[in-house]
């Protein structure tokens with residue numbers, strides 16, 4: 001690989017189709033140093049090794065450039081809340097937070113949500129008018145997971161538009177490149193959203209039920225916490241982790257619907273096969289997640305120096321695990337650039353790996369299964385207006401900003 005060449009995550013062409021560049025990196029420079037000093041790791045085995053490596057931290061405050069770049073200096077309260085979110089923590093704190101959240105977020109409660117997810121999906125599809133073009137993201141892909149996660153937290157359905165607004169402002173929180181204007185907007189959204197959450201939580205305290213918020217309250221120390229409170233969720237931890245889960249569970253799932261349908265419509269033979277065998281949808285969903293997942297990059301910081309494929313990773317260096325690249329690694333998947341809805345046993349990297357493996361994977365899988373079952377059933381013909389496909393201007397998340405469907409009904 002040309003020594004001058006470096007990966008540019010902001011290149012519009014890379015955003016539109018990152019896979020040729022990722023393939024080149026994976027083959028020629030699998031542990032690649034980018035222009036701003038971070039390492040981009042692209043082979044499946046290396047990505048999984050980094051995600052499972054106990055020497056790697058998820059806490060960006062360990063990054064050697066953290067102070068110098070002043071990442072959150074102007075908003076210390078955002079930095080404070082960010083540090084409480086389980087996704088940004090290391091052991092032992094991570095284990096405590098994840099244990100408390102998982103305790104409230106059981107597989108049985110996810111299974112019990114299926115009927116709710118189906119009725120929300122049906123309701124959204126019923127609003128589409130026969131034969132008229134529609135924009136998939138705003139009409140279906142975004143409102144579905146938003147309403148589902150809202151239901152999980154017992155937020156009233158009519159609050160969805162403002163939740164969506166806060167969520168959009170909050171989205172750059174997980175991005176590596178955040179502008180000052182985005183941070184200001186995020187700060188305002190966080191304040192409003194946390195005010196809303198406090199109000200909702202107070203209502204649950206007055207009137208306890210059996211939902212997720214009630215189960216989280218049962219493991220929370222409350223504002224007037226006394227002895228033994230360190231084992232529980234503090235008030236700020238409760239707020240941040242509810243907010244974090246709300247955001248983590250919404251846009252990733254929406255983008256997976258968009259990316260999956262986009263991939264399927266561009267592979268007509270696979271679309272035909274799936275229509276003929278709707279029972280393959282759960283399998284196909286895993287293939288969609290592999291083929292064009294919505295989580296492009298997850299980051300770690302090295303807590304000590306080591307070598308990876310002969311490259312010197314220093315203490316404090318950022319390592320970007322390029323999940324999309326790992327998912328197309330020919331050493332892991334046969335013919336990886338081909339969408340194959342019958343591919344079985346797909347161990348994709350889209351939900352990450354190691355201790356931070358997505359806690360919502362089961363819920364997301366179920367939502368995606370319902371979404372694809374419903375879309376394929378309701379629309380015997382479905383075509384994409386290729387001129388009206390627009391990718392999001394994002395680095396860590398991959399998804400469509402605009403995705404117009406025509407020729408259906």
Ligand code: HEM
Pocket residue numbers: 058086087088098149244245246248249250252253256293294295298299349350351352353355356357358359360361363364
């Ligand atoms: C298709 C949809 C989804 C994708 C692609 C996705 C992807 C991911 C990835 C890659 C991670 C690991 C991050 C890291 O290692 O740094 C993660 C963690 C996480 N996800 Fe998801 N996710 C999805 C849906 C959800 C849903 C529905 C929820 C909640 C209801 C959720 C909540 C979380 C949380 C709280 C974490 C942090 C876990 C931890 O730090 O232990 N995600 N997700």
